[in-house]
Amino acid sequence: MIHFVLLISQQGKVRLAKWYSPYSQKERSKVIRELGGTILSRGPKLCKFVEWRGYKVVYRRYAGLYFCMCINHEDNELETLDIIHHFVVILDRYFGNVCELDLIFNFHKAYYILDEILIAGELQESNKKTIERLIDAQDLLVETAKEEANLISKLIAQATN
Amino acid sequence: MESLFQRSLDDLIKGLRLSPPGVEAAFIAKSVDEIRREIKSTDSQTKATALQKLTYLHSLHGVDMSWAAFPAVELSSSAVHSHKRLAFLSASLSFNPNTTDVILLLTHQLRKDFSSSNPHDVSLALCTLSSISTPDLSRDLTPDLFTLLNSSKNFVKKKAIAAILRVFEQYPEAVRVCFKRIVENLESSDMGVLSAAVGLFCELAVKEPRSYLPLAPEFYKILVDSRNNWVLIKVLKIFAKLAPLEPRLAKRIVEPICEHLRRTGAKSLEFECVNTIVTSLSEYEPAVKLAVMKIQEFLLDNDPNLKYLGLQALAIVAAKHSWAVLENKDVVIKSLDDVDVNIKLEALQLVMAMVSEDNVAEICKVLISYALKSDPEFCNEILGSILSTCSRNFYDVIVDFDWYVSLLGEMSRIPHCQKGEEIETQLIDIGMRVKDVRPELVHIARGLLIDPALLGNPFIRKVLSAAAWLSGEYVEFSRNPLELMESLLQPRTCLLPPPIRAVYIQSAFKVLTFCIYSFLSCGDDTSYHSELTDSVLKGDFQESSDTVTIAPISDTDIYDGLITRSSHQPPKCVSTGNGDDSMISHEQISSASLRKQQLTQKSIMDLVNLVETNLGPLAGSHEVEIQERASNVLGMIELIKPRIHSSTDESEGDKIKGEPESF
Numbered sequence: 001m002i003h004f005v006l007l008i009s010q011q012g013k014v015r016l017a018k019w020y021s022p023y024s025q026k027e028r029s030k031v032i033r034e035l036g037g038t039i040l041s042r043g044p045k046l047c048k049f050v051e052w053r054g055y056k057v058v059y060r061r062y063a064g065l066y067f068c069m070c071i072n073h074e075d076n077e078l079e080t081l082d083i084i085h086h087f088v089v090i091l092d093r094y095f096g097n098v099c100e101l102d103l104i105f106n107f108h109k110a111y112y113i114l115d116e117i118l119i120a121g122e123l124q125e126s127n128k129k130t131i132e133r134l135i136d137a138q139d140l141l142v143e144t145a146k147e148e149a150n151l152i153s154k155l156i157a158q159a160t161n
Numbered sequence: 162m163e164s165l166f167q168r169s170l171d172d173l174i175k176g177l178r179l180s181p182p183g184v185e186a187a188f189i190a191k192s193v194d195e196i197r198r199e200i201k202s203t204d205s206q207t208k209a210t211a212l213q214k215l216t217y218l219h220s221l222h223g224v225d226m227s228w229a230a231f232p233a234v235e236l237s238s239s240a241v242h243s244h245k246r247l248a249f250l251s252a253s254l255s256f257n258p259n260t261t262d263v264i265l266l267l268t269h270q271l272r273k274d275f276s277s278s279n280p281h282d283v284s285l286a287l288c289t290l291s292s293i294s295t296p297d298l299s300r301d302l303t304p305d306l307f308t309l310l311n312s313s314k315n316f317v318k319k320k321a322i323a324a325i326l327r328v329f330e331q332y333p334e335a336v337r338v339c340f341k342r343i344v345e346n347l348e349s350s351d352m353g354v355l356s357a358a359v360g361l362f363c364e365l366a367v368k369e370p371r372s373y374l375p376l377a378p379e380f381y382k383i384l385v386d387s388r389n390n391w392v393l394i395k396v397l398k399i400f401a402k403l404a405p406l407e408p409r410l411a412k413r414i415v416e417p418i419c420e421h422l423r424r425t426g427a428k429s430l431e432f433e434c435v436n437t438i439v440t441s442l443s444e445y446e447p448a449v450k451l452a453v454m455k456i457q458e459f460l461l462d463n464d465p466n467l468k469y470l471g472l473q474a475l476a477i478v479a480a481k482h483s484w485a486v487l488e489n490k491d492v493v494i495k496s497l498d499d500v501d502v503n504i505k506l507e508a509l510q511l512v513m514a515m516v517s518e519d520n521v522a523e524i525c526k527v528l529i530s531y532a533l534k535s536d537p538e539f540c541n542e543i544l545g546s547i548l549s550t551c552s553r554n555f556y557d558v559i560v561d562f563d564w565y566v567s568l569l570g571e572m573s574r575i576p577h578c579q580k581g582e583e584i585e586t587q588l589i590d591i592g593m594r595v596k597d598v599r600p601e602l603v604h605i606a607r608g609l610l611i612d613p614a615l616l617g618n619p620f621i622r623k624v625l626s627a628a629a630w631l632s633g634e635y636v637e638f639s640r641n642p643l644e645l646m647e648s649l650l651q652p653r654t655c656l657l658p659p660p661i662r663a664v665y666i667q668s669a670f671k672v673l674t675f676c677i678y679s680f681l682s683c684g685d686d687t688s689y690h691s692e693l694t695d696s697v698l699k700g701d702f703q704e705s706s707d708t709v710t711i712a713p714i715s716d717t718d719i720y721d722g723l724i725t726r727s728s729h730q731p732p733k734c735v736s737t738g739n740g741d742d743s744m745i746s747h748e749q750i751s752s753a754s755l756r757k758q759q760l761t762q763k764s765i766m767d768l769v770n771l772v773e774t775n776l777g778p779l780a781g782s783h784e785v786e787i788q789e790r791a792s793n794v795l796g797m798i799e800l801i802k803p804r805i806h807s808s809t810d811e812s813e814g815d816k817i818k819g820e821p822e823s824f
Contacts, residue, residue, distance in 0.1 A: 016220075049469060050503070051503070076398075081466070105174055107217055107220070108213060115253075115288050126391045142243040145242055145243060
């Protein structure tokens with residue numbers, strides 16, 4: 001199972017952190033510091049797996065952002081690389097040529113997308129179209145709710161005039 | 162109204178990015194204060210925005226938000242979907258199942274959402290439950306989950322299955338209740354549902370494989386029919402756990418797995434197949450051969466990921482099929498030189514697995530050459546693994562101990578070597594266990610003790626300590642005890658820490674007693690055949706004149722001096738008058754007779770004086786060990802001096818008597 005997902009920028013700033021195992025706040029900061037240091041210092045030609053505290057951390061760099069996932073010792077590293085890629089492709093399709101700023105200003109949407117892909121540390125949906133449809137449906141809900149709210153306030157405004 | 166002046170998430174983020182580096186913490190603190198006020202608002206939108214900002218600060222900047230747990234619960238009951246979403250998101254990110262008290266308050270809300278008509282609400286609730294489940298929550302919500310496992314919407318079903326794994330962990334009773342429904346889902350046509358169900362069993366089977374053995378037929382069907390790689394990988398993992406329990410199962414799945422391995426283009430599936438074969442199906446030769454072929458492909462690939470994984474898989478195969486490693490020997494050895502440290506370490510482990518009696522010398526030679534080229538860390542890794550492999554099972558793999566101890570000596574001279582302690586232990590251990598190698602050990606020890614440069618090297622001190630002990634303990638094998646004494650007492654030994662110096666002094670004591678004993682025993686009793694004179698007589702010439710030529714430059718003066726001095730006094734210690742002297746030609750001077758030549762009265766007195774001069778000052782040392790041992794030696798010298806002098810008079814007398822005879 002995947003224990004946590006971290007997105008770290010090249011300067012060491014966290015852009016997304018999702019924890020699937022119980023980690024206290026202090027432990028979380030410690031993990032981020034340690035892993036950030038280890039992974040950011042690895043050269044580009046080296047293999048993308050790091051042994052860490054008995055677990056394995058698989059990472060991949062996309063533009064200036066490192067996507068890291070921590071897995072158990074028995075898990076398949078190549079599969080995890082595929083999961084990371086899956087996540088990135090979906091983000092790209094959703095935001096349209098996603099860049100780091102998109103993730104910074106829409107952190108909650110990034111989390112929603114991640115929640116559609118991984119549940120409890122396991123891959124739940126490998127079909128990109130399905131995920132797109134689901135997220136769009138949820139966005140639609142939000143939009144309709146907003147429109148309704150606007151409509152109601154317009155009605156009220158009209159009525160009181 | 163309040164929301165008009167409330168800062169939105171965007172404002173917060175922009176504010177953070179624009180604030181200069183030192184001010185950031187203050188900015189965050191101010192924002193948190195604002196949020197505290199805003200979150201108490203009754204207006205749902207205000208509360209939602211405040212919560213969103215706080216979640217942002219918490220997840221990316223580590224700000225504590227445990228105080229906001231109750232507002233989050235409040236907000237989750239909102240009818241507005243986006244507010245609910247935010248509330249659940251913040252709950253799943255910040256609630257800690259162990260410490261957040263208000264989690265129980267969520268039970269009712271979650272239950273409501275589970276039965277909601279809006280499937281997105283349901284999925285939200287499921288997602289949240291999987292992140293923060295507690296035993297109480299799990300127990301209370303199991304019945305609702307059970308209903309959801311039959312939901313008409315596939316994506317809800319899929320999430321329910323995924324969530325139920327967490328519930329199982331917290332509340333094991335739930336397994337019995339829900340099991341049947343999950344098994345039904347194994348036959349679902351929807352890939353998402355199937356994948357979730359298989360994933361669930363994968364996790365469960367890892368913990369308790371035997372209970373899921375009855376489901377093997379279903380998994381087999383999936384193995385053979387499915388074309389979805391993700392599902393296949395999970396099924397393979399399940400079989401990896403089940404196959405060892407049931408040999409008939411193993412026999413049936415070998416063929417389909419090999420089929421997949423041959424046909425697939427996906428590296429991740431290939432790797433999983435190889436892994437399954439080498440861990441659980443290693444008795445099936447054709448399958449293993451196929452797997453090794455694939456591993457070879459991985460090893461030769463340029464992608465460092467594949468190389469690393471190939472080496473790992475090879476390490477697993479090596480345990481039972483060493484031919485596989487030998488086939489790929491060259492690639493493995495080349496990988497020792499790789500840029501990536503992970504790959505180097507894997508390659509090193511593999512090389513160690515290849516070691517056997519026949520090739521241990523060759524492998525160690527290659528490894529030492531790599532160690533000399535590498536950075537200190539990897540160098541020590543190599544040395545450490547050589548030391549541990551060779552000493553395994555009481556040096557099982559070593560046949561030629563002379564070679565091994567010279568290797569140990571060589572290793573201690575490698576510049577970056579930090580394995581001094583282990584080398585020390587092994588040298589002494591071997592010295593005590595293997596009698597035949599003691600002469601070689603003493604020879605190596607001499608090499609180490611003589612070199613003054615080594616005394617300044619902190620890493621090698623332990624080895625020097627071992628060398629000193631060995632020289633003292635087995636001094637009878639030493640070719641030149643006087644030289645040994647010189648090196649034990651050289652001035653630079655003051656650089657050593659006290660415990661090691663104490664060992665040096667004790668060894669000097671042993672060497673001194675040996676020399677004096679040898680001198681006195683042949684001075685007193687000319688017909689006394691010590692072991693060494695025996696070996697001389699029996700023509701046991703192990704050492705030739707080489708012993709003279711290999712002496713270090715600094716000692717040749719002393720040698721010459723000794724020989725010229727002793728030539729004036731015919732060596733009385735060599736056995737008298739049975740004509741065997743003729744066997745001892747001038748060129749072939751054995752170590753024993755050289756020693757005998759050295760142990761003249763003059764040389765012994767010089768020796769004693771040397772010891773006295775060097776150890777005298779130490780008798781007043783502050784270090785207890787040093788003081789004690791130095792005092793012992795000096796005390797003994799005091800006692801023995803008269804004896805040496807008196808033996809002079811005797812031998813003088815002999816000489817006068819014997820002179821007419823020798824001429």
